[in-house]
Amino acid sequence: MKINAAVLREMGAPKPYAVSQPLRIETLELGEPGHDEVLVRIAAAGLCHSDLSVINGSRPRPMPMALGHEAAGVVVKTGAGVRDLVPGDHVIMVFMPSCGHCLPCAEGRPALCEPGAAANGRGSLLSGAMLLEREDHSAVHHHLGVSAFADHAVVSRHSLVKVDPSIPLEIAALFGCAVLTGMGAVVNTAQVSAGQSVVVIGLGGVGLAAVLGAVASGAAQIIAVDLSEDKMALARELGATATVNAGDADAVDQVRALTRGGADFAFEFAGVLPALERAWKMTRRGGTTITAGLPPPEAALGVNVVQLVAEERALKGSYIGTCVPVRDIPRYVELYQLGRLPVDRLMTGTIPLSEINEGFDRLHEGSVVRLVVTFGA
Known part of the structure; x- marks a missing residue:
């Protein structure tokens, strides 16, 4: 045809x-x-x-x-x-x-x-x-x-x-895509629990879906980071408890101050290496940095191995939100229909x-x- x-x-x-x-x-x-x-x-x-x-x-x-x-x-x-x-x-x-x-x-x-x-x-x-x-x-x-x-x-x-x-x-x-990837990164890859702290870097469709996922998971702190004031305003409307402009020279310090030493989970969805490096710095000792961004194939991240070991930090990738589509999509759709997503x-x-x-x-x-x-x- x-x-x-x-x-x-x-x-x-x-x-x-x-x-x-x-x-x-x-x-x-x-x-x-x-x-x-x-x-x-x-x-x-x-x-x-x-x-x-x-x-x-x-x-x-x-x-x-x-x-x-x-x-x-x-x-x-x-x-x-x-x-x-x-x-x-x-x-x-x-x-x-x-x-x-x-x-x-x-x-x-x-x-x-x-x-x-x-x-x-x-x-x-x-x-x-x-x-x-x-x-x-x-x-x-x-x-x-x-x-x-x-x-x-x-x-x-x-x-x-x-x-x-x-x-x-x-x-x-x-x-x-947007919901599976963003929501799934929070719910499946990180398995965020009630009361934990979350920072989300990059507030496109995937990042904002992650904000929704953090709300649904009961995160106590949800800090949204982007260059766009409009997107940060939308993130606050969707449940973010604070926002930080990614263009601020002290953006990392702001997040670490808000979370008293760093977030339990930092999610990077911007797809650029500097954003992932910042996400790592925004995560606390014992915390987890998760990226679903896809920079160019040649991009490589340098991680301080002593910090990785001595602080028991974790760095994880998340592809399509570690999803099982036949399980996750109906669940997420039902949450939408109930007005909770x-x-x-x-x-x-x-x-x-x-x-x-x-x-x-x-x-x-x-x-x-x-x-x-x-x-x-």
């Missing part, structure tokens, strides 16, 4: 993207769903820094590629072997498919699925299939098994979680697919939290 999709032809285009137009809306041929695959009509797809990092080249991917990885939609057709989804079901897409059989999956860590990571790296679906092509029959790669900046997508059944159809799909989309506050607004380059300019500038591309019925 013919679809319209936002295709990145090459990385590293100059800014502003409204002028250079790195993403072009192209008509592509989308193949039929194969075994264990599903055709989904995309309703909404969020603009995320993970997309931006492919556009600017800091996260290299095979080109050309149809971008988009945080999305929700409606099942149109199922391939052979899919027995638990039917046309009309509402689904959230997850950008790491899990095979269920490799060692990480067997250990209950599907976010680290080895075949899923390999498929994402080569720009294919989990099966190895590449179902997008141009009129000249040249292949277009899939982005993280999803390629959601399009009106339709074929994805692995293992990239989908069925959800209650009463939740608006433009809100549901945010659960596939106001995910809708993370959405700055909606845009049509035709404005996607301008949307990424706004994301790069830091003037938005989450813009969502929406598609007509």
Whole structure:
């Protein structure tokens, strides 16, 4: 079938993207769903820094590629072997498919699925299939098994979680990346307990979802750190007990003073090395620093090993919030429905697919939290 999709032809285009137009809306041929695959009509797809990092080249991917990885939609057709989804079901897409059989999956860590990571790296679906092509029959790669900046997508059944159809799909989309990553880092990776102290650096969609996760976990202190006064104000509205401007020369000292020596947990979501270095310095003796930011592959962190040992500090990575999507997404959606997880506050607004380059300019500038591309019925 013919679809319209936002295709990145090459990385590293100059800014502003409204002028250079790195993403072009192209008509592509989308193949039929194969075994264990599903055709989904995309309703909404969020603009995320993970997309931006492919556009600017800091996260290299095979080109050309149809971008988009945080999305929700409606099942149109199922391939052979899919027995638990039917046309009309509402689904959230997850950008790491899990095979269920490799060692990480067997250990209950599907976010680290080895075949899923390999498929994402080569720009294919989990099966190895590449179902997008141009009129000249040249292949277009899939982005993280999803390629959601399009009106339709074929994805692995293992990239989908069925959800209650009463939740608006433009809100549901945010659960596939921002909420899973931010909330999950707090709840799963750190396992924050009631009464503990938390600092969150980087208040995009993921960072603000972490603030919501800290509130839901009962953290006594939640300190939000960013350069944007607007985002810090939103963090306070969402439950942060204090904010610190990342541009302040004494930002680390401010956090350590507020927490009487450092936070129990410091979370870094900015995706730049100086932010992670600051997060480490904001954590107390015996505390844990967690990063879900993705700087360029060559970035390397220097850690004082004596401090690591003598202070029993911990440094951990968190990918997709150490999530089990089929467990976590329904739980988080239920909290939203109960009014205890106001995910809708993370959405700055909606845009049509035709404005996607301008949307990424706004994301790069830091003037938005989450813009969502929406598609007509």
